Amino acid sequence: MDYHTPAIIKKGLIVVFVSLGCTASAIGKNTTPLLPAVAVVPLKPTETQQAAGKYVTQYLLKNHYRKVPVNDSLSQQIFQRYLEHLDGSKSYFLAGEVSSLKKFYGNRIDDEFLQGKTTSGFAVYNQFLRRAKEKMRFMKATADTVRFDFTRPESLDLDRKNDPWPADRKQLQALWKKELKYQWLNMKYSEGNDKSIRTELSKTFANRLKLLNQQKPDDALQAYMYAVTTSFDPHTSYFSPDEFENFQIDLSRSLEGIGARLQMESEYTVVNEVIPGGPAFRSNLLKKSDRIIGVGQGAAGEIIDVRGWRINDVVKLIRGKKGTSVRLKIYPASQGGRGPAKIVRLLRDKVDLQEQAARKSIIERDKHKIGVITIPSFYLDFEGQKLNVNNYNSTTRDVSRILGELGTAGVDAVIVDLRDNGGGSLEEAVNVTGLFIPTGPVVQISNSSGGKMVLRDEDRRVLYNGPIAVLVNRYSASASEIFAAAIQDYGRGVIIGERTFGKGTVQSLVKLNRPFSFLSKQTELGQLKLTVAKFYRISGGSTQHKGVSPDISIPSLIDTATIGEDTYTSSLPWSTISKTFYRPVSAISQNEIGRLRQSYQTGVIKERTSREYVRDLGILNRIRKRKTVSLSEAAFKAENEELKRIEKRWMNEDDSLKEKSYYDFMLNRSADIMNDLIGIKKSGQAGSPARRMLSLN
Incomplete structure (x- = not known):
């Protein structure tokens, strides 16, 4: 995690049975x-x-x-x-x-x-x-x-x-x-x-x-x-020397394990990030905010209860040699901390950088082709870039290539899928934005002394200027929010999904060392992750706290009442600064967005799967909002059967269903929206195709 990567970390306690008292x-x-x-x-x-x-x-x-x-x-x-x-x-x-x-x-x-x-x-x-x-x-x-x-x-x-x-x-x-x-x-x-x-x-x-x-x-x-x-802000935290050693190993993503970043919240080990390209990511069995309560080795090893364990000790149990398996007993985040635990089995492996990379797919609707570019994170091989290594890993390079391939395939519109993208390289977020706009500012950064810096796309080339949508959810954060906000401010495309995380701050790691090492045997005192700056949209508003609001809302099954910057009691407030000069491209108008929104809402009423999705989401939210749980077995069982049914339908990829998960549902509805947009564009441009794929040269 470079310092631009969102620290969507509610840094928790290292022990569990937490209490307070006085003698x-x-x-x-x-x-x-x-x-x-x-x-x-x-x-x-x-x-x-x-x-x-x-x-x-x-x-x-x-x-x-x-x-x-x-x-x-x-x-x-x-x-x-x-x-x-x-x-x-x-x-x-x-x-x-x-x-x-x-x-x-x-x-x-x-x-x-x-x-x-x-x-x-x-x-x-x-x-x-x-x-x-x-x-x-x-x-x-x-x-x-x-x-x-x-x-x-x-x-x-x-x-x-x-x-x-x-x-x-x-x-x-x-x-x-x-x-x-x-x-x-x-x-x-x-x-x-x-x-x-x-x-x-x-x-x-x-x-x-x-x-x-x-x-x-x-x-x-x-x-x-x-x-x-955390009394200063939720993303500032102290790491002891031992804890930071694990943090460094985690960031390098080289140690063999399950490919997940963990944190402590009260007595629970909580999944803070599922690392793109890792075993957990590939399995789709482990999700952000799942609570790990037990760890077992192999197919039949005893599952050890890890509630209350130090995070370092839990990590040691989960890590292991490539090719071996580990079983995790979890409370799924989708159930809002309720319901019975379930066990997931993962095969340990290294993070596969190729699977972390941006990838493409094509969805067809009414003879229209809609290209989908999924970006799990904004990645950049800093060392490779510095040494000018050929073909170093870069989101911008990969998305540029994909746009060329989609152009060859003759797509009519593009969806950039940033769901669960927690951020990454700020430079890459700016450069990827530049692939869709001629030139201009992308994000503003303000430091604590009031100084302001504007990061711009300086390249006048536009690799794609046809219809575009950005699909986001509550886990889209930091660099993802910068990209989505810029696309929205320029009027370049339509934002679909739900309000993003709202992490609009920048952190820097500070190494704490004694100034006179010869006076002490131990010179290292740990590390401090410190919030030092704040992101602002080019229109002047902050992405902090409020995130980016979608033009067309398609809620996910994520529990948004417990996830997001606004759930932290010490998060920095939303604020504004002066807008910077930019020229909107206005590729999509508010009138067109209104027509798309109305068409989508009408479709939800008419289409069976959409009605079922809205119904089940309502049931799930009602269960989550209950502050109490029944200790009567009959009532407890009835509620958990409902949770189990919803999970099977929308979260476990049932192969008997056309749309195997709510992820598929959101993507397919986004494709429907883009199909409508293609129709709107064609009706307003007689004889002119909706797509305009430009040369990469």
């Missing part, structure tokens, strides 16, 4: 812990970590795009963010404890921050360990002995961020029992009988307790630094 000695002599304490050897920051804290503070204050005043307001924001990420489910501590914690730590973090100290963070984390161990002991003991009644009309709140903390121990333990009952139901519906479930849960909680006993200072530091850095 009597920490708050005051007259304060008594409300729950029995569990013995924990206190974690303390190492000398290296203390030094890292000072450098993180310096860079955040001097170099971050957002100039944040260091005062009690920042202190409370960091504290609240720490609290939310340690105990987001509000299932560890009581209301009185939270109040005491806020009173004691709420206004002191800013003073420690200025000094580069992490005293409060470690104190809170040590208390978390006490409570986490207590909860795991309770969960294991209950799992070993409980006899649940699944006929009772109980429910569990899955989203408790607006719920109060339990008022007393009775409420807290009642919540823990409901959580256990929910886990039991999930396993019962997907895995087997009560005896095997009891054994598996008991083993899981015992392993989690073991993990808690093995916590290190780095776990506390990473958890606290997450709260500090």
Whole structure:
């Protein structure tokens, strides 16, 4: 990932059973812990970590795009963010404890921050360990002995961020029992009988307790630094030296594995990116935001529960030799965190750069040919370019070649498919845009001091000036948004799909080193990924937060309520700067877009598959919006049967169906729209073909 690649990363915690608490000695002599304490050897920051804290503070204050005043307001924001990420489910501590914690730590973090100290963070984390161990002991003991009644009309709140903390121990333990009952139901519906479930849960909680006993200072530091850095913006994060080593391996995409970038969110290992050209990408079985809860080796190896594991340890389990297989137990993102887990099997391999490259296909509609150019990412071999190597990998080169091939095939229109394209090289986004416009600005970049830079397409050649559509979804981000926004601002084509991610910021990696290495055995202090600039459209609006809105909306099955820049509480706001001068080409008018939109909406009503898609999407969204899940087996089973039906119909590529997935549905509807546009263009240009493919020379 170069610094232009979107860091669509909700950087999470390195450990799971996150909670928060305070000791009597920490708050005051007259304060008594409300729950029995569990013995924990206190974690303390190492000398290296203390030094890292000072450098993180310096860079955040001097170099971050957002100039944040260091005062009690920042202190409370960091504290609240720490609290939310340690105990987001509000299932560890009581209301009185939270109040005491806020009173004691709420206004002191800013003073420690200025000094580069992490005293409060470690104190809170040590208390978390006490409570986490207590909860795991309770969960294991209950799992070993409980006899649940699944006929009772109980429910569990899955989203408790607006719920109060339990008022007393009775409420807290009642919540823990409901959580256990929910886990039991999930396993019962997907895995087997009560005896095997009891054994598996008991083993899981015992392993989690073991993990808690093995916590290190780095776990506390990473958890606290997450709260500090994301209080500036969600894409700023700190990597310890060990964690950055894995980050580098991940970016090189050379290690044999499944081809997915992972992150931690609370207790879960979450798929942050499915790397184009990798095994997960080729299989189409693993999706962004899927939660990995178990890992098994080979076809029959035991699946180990990895909830609560450090991200580095999960990665080690998943990586392996080329040709070997790994089984992942996941909660699919499409189900909104509900429903039974499913198991996917992947064959480890290296990322195939050829499969990462742009590719083409042709869809025929009413004797019209519509070319499709799928761009998984905006890639560029920087070293090859620098050394002027022949045929170095470049999105612009590949798309240029494809346009020539589509011209030879006689296509009447082109769809550029940017769904799931998380970004990549900014240079390539600008150059690919230049293939469709004569010349002019493509994107503006503003730094923290107010300086502005305009990146332009300087090449006057246009390789294709016929009808064009850009197909996007919620995962289209960064460089993809720059391309789509430019096509829209120039009036060059029609944007189809759903609002894009809204990641309009630029990150830079800063290596933290001691200035006088001879004074210390360890010179490296880690890395800081820092937000340093912001993207703006040539029309002046930012792509940040709001993304690019489609001209014609075709929603996907992605849960847009939980995915996107606007879901982060600390994301930089949408803003505007002055527009830069450019000449719209106006290849498509607003009147034509209106006619296309009306035709599409009419087709949705008339066409059976479209009606089914809209119906199932409505059902899925209604299920996702429910904050509670039933703990009655009959109701639980009915809801999950519905989820299973929708997944089979739209997400598992059922070979018996003409349109095997919602991906096919969106692409085919886009082809219908372009077929209509071809007709509109032909009716307005008597005797003139819709296509105008120009020479590449």
